[in-house]
Amino acid sequence: MSRGFVKEDDQEEVPMVPPRADLPAGVTNYVTPKGMEALTDEKTLLIKEREALDTANENERRIALNHINAKLQLLNTRILSAKVVHLNIQPKDEVRFGAFVTLKIGTTNKIEKYQITGVDEADISKGKISFVSPIAKLLTNKKVGEKVTLKLAKEYRLFEVMDIAYGQK
Template identity: 40%
Template sequence: MSSQIPMTRVGHERLQEELKNLIRVERPRVVEQIAEARSHGDLSENAEYDAAKDRQAFIEGRIQELNDKIARAQVIDPSKLSGDKVVFGATVTLFDAETDTEVTYQIVGEDEADIKDGKISVTSPVGKALIGHSLDDEVRIKVPSGLRVYEITDIRYE
């Protein structure tokens, strides 16, 4: 797994903040919880100890995962991009003629995707379908409810 992971500057900063919190706050907290649970005696039937050890394993695994992602990050600043094609980081407005609605998405990395915030992953079906298209293009996207046709009405890099 040595391939680069595209992400926006904001997404990169969020991963770094999560890593910092795990190392500086969560890791010491769980070590204290383990010590306290250990002081209660018999570890074979100590649910607090087992829960703290499970939490510690999760934290250590997440720290490794974040270190890996940060090391492989290809940070892309959408405000420095331009052009007439949809690329990673673009904010795209789509018009759905069938429902007469407009929707706007920013195409981001997998760890940044949040549909409620209008951010979709570059690896999602919609993200993949939009990449490389231009303004006014009709894009056919296969979704669980069937085939949807969208028109790209705006492409911004912000």
């Protein structure tokens, strides 16, 4: 049927859903146990939100429902592709996925602590960096005392591994 015979009001609005954190094509979706728990909690909240939709306007309800369903579809895809990495089996003397790493920056006495996590868990404000980030890639397989150099836009920054742990910090 020609689009000329379709009323404007009958057009289904396509929801604009922001993409999830970038996971490069072909890269395994590693998550920590806490990361998997956060993904499943997010799914539960979205399902509850969908069930609680209560609006008098049917068009608004349909748009909100489409938006939630689109978010659920992206989330389900991420959950299905997730591979949980149990931290208790990681080598204790090397930086690997899930490690809490204490770093000395350059020649200063400034210390920073990060956990290497999955892309959905990463949150720099909480000290969590994605395993696909440049610094995490440089740190992987390093041991206490080893140094790595990260090339930034206008400088190079030196990091020294001071401590590696896999327990909660």
